[in-house]
Amino acid sequence: MKQEILNIPTPFGEPLVLYKNQWGPLDGEALSIVSGLQGDRLNGVMVTSRLSRFLNDIEAGRETGYQIRGNIQIFPIVNYKAWETGNPVWNFDSQDADLTFPGMEVGELAETLCNTVIRHTAESDYGIVVQSAEKHYEDAPHVKLIDPSRTRRNLARSLGLAVGREVAENPALVLNLAKQWDLMGLHPFILSAGKPQTYQPQYCDLLVDGIVNFMRSQGLLSHTREKGSQQEMSFFDAEHECPVLTREAGLFYSDIPVGTAVDKGQKLGEVRDLYEGGLLEEVTAPEEGFVVTLREYPMVHEQECVAVLLRENNRKWFWPFG
Amino acid sequence: MKTQTLFSRNSPLGAPLKIVRQTFSAHQGKPARRLSFVSGLHGDEMEGLYLCHRLIQALRQIKDTRPEEFLGEVHVYPAVNPPALNNGSRLWPLYGTDMNRMMGPHPDKSLPVQLAQEVFDDIQEHSDMAVDIHASNLHLKELPQIRIIEEFSEELLPLARQTHTGIIWIHPMAGVFESTLGYNLNKLGIPTLVIETGICLRIEPKTVDRLFQGIMHLLVKQGVLASLPEEIPPLPDSRVVYPREVSQACAKHSGLFISQASLGHRVGEDEIIGQVVDPVEGVVLEQVTAPDTGLLFTLREQPTVHAGALLARVACDLEPRP
Numbered sequence A: 001m002k003q004e005i006l007n008i009p010t011p012f013g014e015p016l017v018l019y020k021n022q023w024g025p026l027d028g029e030a031l032s033i034v035s036g037l038q039g040d041r042l043n044g045v046m047v048t049s050r051l052s053r054f055l056n057d058i059e060a061g062r063e064t065g066y067q068i069r070g071n072i073q074i075f076p077i078v079n080y081k082a083w084e085t086g087n088p089v090w091n092f093d094s095q096d097a098d099l100t101f102p103g104m105e106v107g108e109l110a111e112t113l114c115n116t117v118i119r120h121t122a123e124s125d126y127g128i129v130v131q132s133a134e135k136h137y138e139d140a141p142h143v144k145l146i147d148p149s150r151t152r153r154n155l156a157r158s159l160g161l162a163v164g165r166e167v168a169e170n171p172a173l174v175l176n177l178a179k180q181w182d183l184m185g186l187h188p189f190i191l192s193a194g195k196p197q198t199y200q201p202q203y204c205d206l207l208v209d210g211i212v213n214f215m216r217s218q219g220l221l222s223h224t225r226e227k228g229s230q231q232e233m234s235f236f237d238a239e240h241e242c243p244v245l246t247r248e249a250g251l252f253y254s255d256i257p258v259g260t261a262v263d264k265g266q267k268l269g270e271v272r273d274l275y276e277g278g279l280l281e282e283v284t285a286p287e288e289g290f291v292v293t294l295r296e297y298p299m300v301h302e303q304e305c306v307a308v309l310l311r312e313n314n315r316k317w318f319w320p321f322g
Numbered sequence B: 001m002k003t004q005t006l007f008s009r010n011s012p013l014g015a016p017l018k019i020v021r022q023t024f025s026a027h028q029g030k031p032a033r034r035l036s037f038v039s040g041l042h043g044d045e046m047e048g049l050y051l052c053h054r055l056i057q058a059l060r061q062i063k064d065t066r067p068e069e070f071l072g073e074v075h076v077y078p079a080v081n082p083p084a085l086n087n088g089s090r091l092w093p094l095y096g097t098d099m100n101r102m103m104g105p106h107p108d109k110s111l112p113v114q115l116a117q118e119v120f121d122d123i124q125e126h127s128d129m130a131v132d133i134h135a136s137n138l139h140l141k142e143l144p145q146i147r148i149i150e151e152f153s154e155e156l157l158p159l160a161r162q163t164h165t166g167i168i169w170i171h172p173m174a175g176v177f178e179s180t181l182g183y184n185l186n187k188l189g190i191p192t193l194v195i196e197t198g199i200c201l202r203i204e205p206k207t208v209d210r211l212f213q214g215i216m217h218l219l220v221k222q223g224v225l226a227s228l229p230e231e232i233p234p235l236p237d238s239r240v241v242y243p244r245e246v247s248q249a250c251a252k253h254s255g256l257f258i259s260q261a262s263l264g265h266r267v268g269e270d271e272i273i274g275q276v277v278d279p280v281e282g283v284v285l286e287q288v289t290a291p292d293t294g295l296l297f298t299l300r301e302q303p304t305v306h307a308g309a310l311l312a313r314v315a316c317d318l319e320p321r322p
């Protein structure tokens, strides 16, 4: 059910209200799902909206066979002001919400919004952030894991995505929601698919199905006949990721879709001169690997990252042989 | 003075993206000590650029007329985030990234990270000590101050005193600092002072003059320059402010903050320093009072506030309360 979790007056108009949806018994296993950290990551918001409809349907008896067994919360929007502008951040504070956690109970607006989410999710067992690639890039659907223990990799397998990836340590990571969840004792999962500012239905289908499967596998949902299943997942650790950089500056035309497995030396695209269109460079894969991220925005500098490959030869863990 | 390009990337449009370092080397032999000055990490903070201008101008004159004065080496990095500086925005506009949240070891190979890393490495390689100069953000105006994270205070406080900056504020650590230039240089054993002054997108020449004089004192005390140029006057000592000596006033309502106080003046506890008003209804929502007796060193300049927003900071006169 939709509940207000923050109601704060604004200087010139209607109050800003942050909502969550909540279902199930408060004492069961608890899952929190968050989207809308940046104001242009549409896939995440579409996924959480569809999940909310599905859970409401179960509660209303319209999804036969299903029962809600655990405590499920969904937080569709966090950076409310950024969503009003359609930009990843609100220009007023230039503050990326996913670099603002844990926030503060009393503070600037971004701090308060983020802290509200932290307080409402603190008691959960699992946390899922649904998002898409950074500005100018597209991600193949995958799950990112912080500190990927065997337990977490096992849990991630029930998210139904073929690719798992370790989140590399960096000094700003501590400001991310997922890292704060990790520090608070939740198992955090970041699901990323597609690109900002675009709704990509096939990706959203995949993420919705994956999250529903996760709920079934962890006993948050039950079904009279079907159980959650664990899927085949390739897991890649952070140190073996391979960024592909351009040699020349110009316009990048990619030859392959994101999510392609490529061979060493395979052409990924080319860079052409912006003014005259001439070929400056063929960009090829330096290694065999899975293209998890691909440049969307064609204008590229010299040494610009146009793709990230997850290297097959360092695949660490492969169900069912792991 | 030697101009060196430490970072260069060809752009698709033509003019390359370049960052330069200005170096004044020691007159003879090995430099006694190497000091670096950095500004422009945030592209809307202009005071540091003008300070670098004053510094380069003065050092060039000394180099031309009395080169023997240079016992040590000075490096000035006057504009380390050209895309944001050209845009007058805190963030690098094409990527929406904050360059002072990308310092320290970072696995990513995006262009902003490459720039941050190469600037960081260059400063590390060329410095025994550094000064990172910032103006405040869009919202708050600050008295010139050096900010020191508590864990580095023992080493940094004596150095900060040598700059005679009006205020030295020793404050607690927070996650947000972990990805900053200052924190990461200090962690590597390169003592780094962080200056905050004024407000963004503005230059107050008098304030910068005073900071410039302080920097000249620092260069002499550090043995980089043999003597203080005649025109630099003696300066009063700094006021050191410890964590428990700072009190802050936050907005209880959302509205417009109308200031009735002057930055840098003394205020008495409960003295009215402004109002928060509702411009739509024409009512005064609250009288804002000074949280303590002391020096008003931070004051809200951008009037639009949401409840919780910081309005003022006071460096208290009295002993910290138990």
Ligand SMILES: [Zn+2]
Binding pocket: B041, B042, B045, B100, B134, B135
């Ligand atoms: Zn700054």
